[in-house]
Amino acid sequence: MSLVGKKFPSIAVDAISEMGDNMKINIFEEATNNNKKVLLFWYPKDFTFVCPTELHAFQAALPEFEKRNTIVIGASCDTNEVHFAWLNTAKNNGGIEGVTYPILADTNRNLSNILGILDIDSTEYSEETDSVMIEGSNVTFRATYLIDETGKIFHESVNDMPLGRNVNEYLRMVDAYTHIQEKGEVCPANWEAGKEAMSADRKSTAEYLSLN
Secondary structure, three states, rough: OOOOOEEEEOOEEEOOOOOOEEEEOOOOOOOHHEEEEEEEEEEEOEEEEEEEHHHHHHHHOOHHHOOOOOEEEEEEOOOOOHHHHHHHOOHHHOOOOOOOOOOEEOOOHHHHHOOOOOOEEEEEEOOOEEEEEEEOOEEEOEEEEOOOOOOEEEEEEEEOOOOOHHHHHHHHHHHHHHHHHHHHEEEEOOOOOOOEEEEHHHHHHHHHHHHO
């Protein structure tokens, strides 16, 4: 079920800073208390393959997100201890040394379960052991959420595990949503900052299509 247009779940999750400080982060409160947008991106596992390329890509774009009043936060179901070990592993050895934004450690999977982004094929209850058996890796897909200053989700996307994200697309999404907030216009396909947008009426649509 899509969460676009709904408030992001208000739940505190364990996290770690670049310096190894353990903390709790509530994504909803990060947005509303700081009057900022939040980009939250989930990845499957630390010490894997596509994942470090994404974390470094978001780090490289961090100044651009900050210019757009947007906080970047990473997330997986690994522990803070594993996150910290990865943060202290050199980039040329597959690590994420140099990443400065916080990373959630959703080890109990409370938030990822609410969001419905865990790789679970099926569950089966065992009366013999009084437990639920899970088929699937039970780690997250590459889910991304953009949350506005009121805590509302204005974009969500989920990639399968082998598919890395295009970070520039999220910058474009933030630009487009900010334009909508500030100008009250709507943004057509392939819109980028500085290009013409549209009013939400038939005349404006016809004029736009006649020129593009």
